[in-house]
Amino acid sequence: MKLARLSAAACAAASLLNAQSADAEIAKLKTAVAAAQSAGDNAWMLTSAALVLMMTGPGLALFYCGLVRKKNVLGTMMQSFIMMAVITLVWVAAGYSMVFGSGNPFVGGFEFAFLNGVGTAPNTDYAPTIPHLTFMVYQMMFAVISPALITGAFAERVKFNALLVYSVLWMFLVYFPVAHMIWGKGGFLNAYLGGSIPVFDFAGGIVVHVTTGISALVCALVIGPRKGYPSEPMMPHSLVLSFIGACLLWVGWFGFNAGSALAASGLAASAFVATHLGGAAGAVGWLVAEKLKIGRASALGGISGAVAGLATVTQGSGFVSPIIGAVYGLAGGLICFYVVTVIKHKFKYDDSLDAFGVHGIGGIIGATLTGVFATNTVNDALKLANGQPAPLGMVDGNTAQIGNQLAGAAIGVVIAVVGSYVALKVAGMVCGGLRLDPREETQGMDLAIHGEEGYNLEA
Amino acid sequence: MKKIEAIIQPFKLTEVKEALKDIGVDGMTVTEVRGHGRQKGHTEVYRGREYQVDLIPKVKLELVVAGDRSEAVIAAIVKSARTGKIGDGKIFVYDLGEAIRIRNDERGEAAL
Numbered sequence: 031m032k033l034a035r036l037s038a039a040a041c042a043a044a045s046l047l048n049a050q051s052a053d054a055e056i057a058k059l060k061t062a063v064a065a066a067q068s069a070g071d072n073a074w075m076l077t078s079a080a081l082v083l084m085m086t087g088p089g090l091a092l093f094y095c096g097l098v099r100k101k102n103v104l105g106t107m108m109q110s111f112i113m114m115a116v117i118t119l120v121w122v123a124a125g126y127s128m129v130f131g132s133g134n135p136f137v138g139g140f141e142f143a144f145l146n147g148v149g150t151a152p153n154t155d156y157a158p159t160i161p162h163l164t165f166m167v168y169q170m171m172f173a174v175i176s177p178a179l180i181t182g183a184f185a186e187r188v189k190f191n192a193l194l195v196y197s198v199l200w201m202f203l204v205y206f207p208v209a210h211m212i213w214g215k216g217g218f219l220n221a222y223l224g225g226s227i228p229v230f231d232f233a234g235g236i237v238v239h240v241t242t243g244i245s246a247l248v249c250a251l252v253i254g255p256r257k258g259y260p261s262e263p264m265m266p267h268s269l270v271l272s273f274i275g276a277c278l279l280w281v282g283w284f285g286f287n288a289g290s291a292l293a294a295s296g297l298a299a300s301a302f303v304a305t306h307l308g309g310a311a312g313a314v315g316w317l318v319a320e321k322l323k324i325g326r327a328s329a330l331g332g333i334s335g336a337v338a339g340l341a342t343v344t345q346g347s348g349f350v351s352p353i354i355g356a357v358y359g360l361a362g363g364l365i366c367f368y369v370v371t372v373i374k375h376k377f378k379y380d381d382s383l384d385a386f387g388v389h390g391i392g393g394i395i396g397a398t399l400t401g402v403f404a405t406n407t408v409n410d411a412l413k414l415a416n417g418q419p420a421p422l423g424m425v426d427g428n429t430a431q432i433g434n435q436l437a438g439a440a441i442g443v444v445i446a447v448v449g450s451y452v453a454l455k456v457a458g459m460v461c462g463g464l465r466l467d468p469r470e471e472t473q474g475m476d477l478a479i480h481g482e483e484g485y486n487l488e489a
Numbered sequence: 490m491k492k493i494e495a496i497i498q499p500f501k502l503t504e505v506k507e508a509l510k511d512i513g514v515d516g517m518t519v520t521e522v523r524g525h526g527r528q529k530g531h532t533e534v535y536r537g538r539e540y541q542v543d544l545i546p547k548v549k550l551e552l553v554v555a556g557d558r559s560e561a562v563i564a565a566i567v568k569s570a571r572t573g574k575i576g577d578g579k580i581f582v583y584d585l586g587e588a589i590r591i592r593n594d595e596r597g598e599a600a601l
Contacts, residue, residue: 260538265533265535266535323537324537326534328534328535330535334536370536370537371536371537371538372537374537375538384536
């Protein structure tokens with residue numbers, strides 16, 4: 031009897047011990063699983079950040095520099111490259127905080143200025159599985175490429191100092207507010223973190239492409255056409271360079287869109303495929319239109335169409351079924367072709383490298399289509415009060431979303447127009463005019479601005 | 490001495506070089522040039538904008554030979570460069586005053 035009691039007590043003690051060690055074991059496993067996921071996500075996000083930087087240099091720099099005349103090849107590359115340096119510094123000083131800091135609905139605060147408080151611990155508001163630094167540097171690359179995209183509108187004719195003043199002001203007046211409104215915590219258009227109008231912009235269809243494309247048009251109109259345009263021939267000096275650049279853009283775009291999942295997840299795979307189909311269908315759309323209208327399918331047409339398709343699919347890449355990426359691409363390829371080859375010549379503005387025709391138009395098409403095709407079967411991050419996934423676009427029965435998307439795009443357009451106009455006027459005042467003087471424009475940016483030549487006969 | 494300047498179709502360069510080698514010509518200077526004679530140019534279209542290109546890529550050969558060899562050289566070039574279509578190019582022949590080999594100051598035909 032005594033023995034039985036004793037053994038029962040011993041068993042109870044043993045099971046208590048077991049339970050304690052099991053809890054410890056589970057906690058250990060949880061930590062290990064979280065560390066493994068963080069490692070995977072961080073690896074993909076750092077890779078994505080590098081891919082997006084590659085889009086600016088060499089991608090965009092090559093794409094644009096091949097489209098200008100020989101005498102402007104270095105000046106054009108430099109307009110992209112300088113953003114990798116200058117905008118990087120602006121971003122860490124203030125930009126990151128003004129976008130992702132919690133301020134008011136229109137612009138973020140300064141709590142992260144100079145990377146204050148941005149370390150290896152995740153920022154759980156945005157990306158709970160990767161270091162805050164990774165998130166910051168990934169978003170930096172979007173800020174870097176944006177003003178570089180605009181430079182296509184005023185290629186071959188703008189002073190270097192005026193470009194710099196305009197671009198930095200543009201970041202503060204256009205990019206930081208719009209990015210905060212759509213992606214920042216508490217932003218006016220943020221669908222997830224307390225916005226008033228929910229706008230779905232997965233990878234920057236409005237934040238990057240609408241703002242830069244519209245700003246490009248404002249720049250082309252305010253700065254005016256190149257000397258001699260359109261009577262003098264201004265053929266692309268090397269489509270070989272443009273071709274390499276465009277293909278680098280295409281590859282980099284996987285970082286841009288699939289990286290916007292902020293994790294090495296199934297959603298990243300979905301966005302990756304949608305993006306690729308967008309580029310492919312964009313190239314096909316542009317080439318078919320070109321063959322029918324002009325009679326030939328050209329190399330420049332193919333790469334232009336791919337970039338148009340990629341710009342168009344950006345906004346929806348992580349919200350729509352991958353196969354719908356082809357619909358975005360086709361729409362982008364066909365409509366951008368029409369704008370670039372017909373509308374532009376009708377209205378006679380000199381958007382020299384078609385930054386508006388490709389990015390502005392592509393961005394607006396993408397915003398509209400996302401209102402139609404966004405679906406919670408692909409992206410269920412947005413929840414209803416009862417915990418069920420919220421309906422996203424028209425295909426989920428939320429027809430009102432088309433209006434929300436257009437409202438978001440319209441706000442992006444208005445801010446881009448006003449911000450760009452102000453930035454241009456201030457840059458013009460500070461630098462004594464925006465344009466090179468006519469003698470310098472004739473000589474070319476390479477010699478007149480930088481004192482060097484891209485192709486040196488005597489070397 | 491004669492200086493022979495031949496402007497030919499770029500894709501004929503290899504054939505012309507071979508033909509000249511066969512008759513023992515061992516010096517020439519070749520330049521990529523652009524120009525046009527009676528051959529019309531062509532249109533190029535970049536993003537819907539048309540450009541009329543009238544200066545067509547050609548290759549210019551320059552060579553200097555002893556006076557009595559010039560007809561053989563001309564015949565070789567004509568035969569090897571001809572397609573029979575507009576755009577085959579032209580040959581210009583000049584009397585040449587002097588030739589000097591820079592290395593040792595040799596003059597005249599000895600310098601060729």
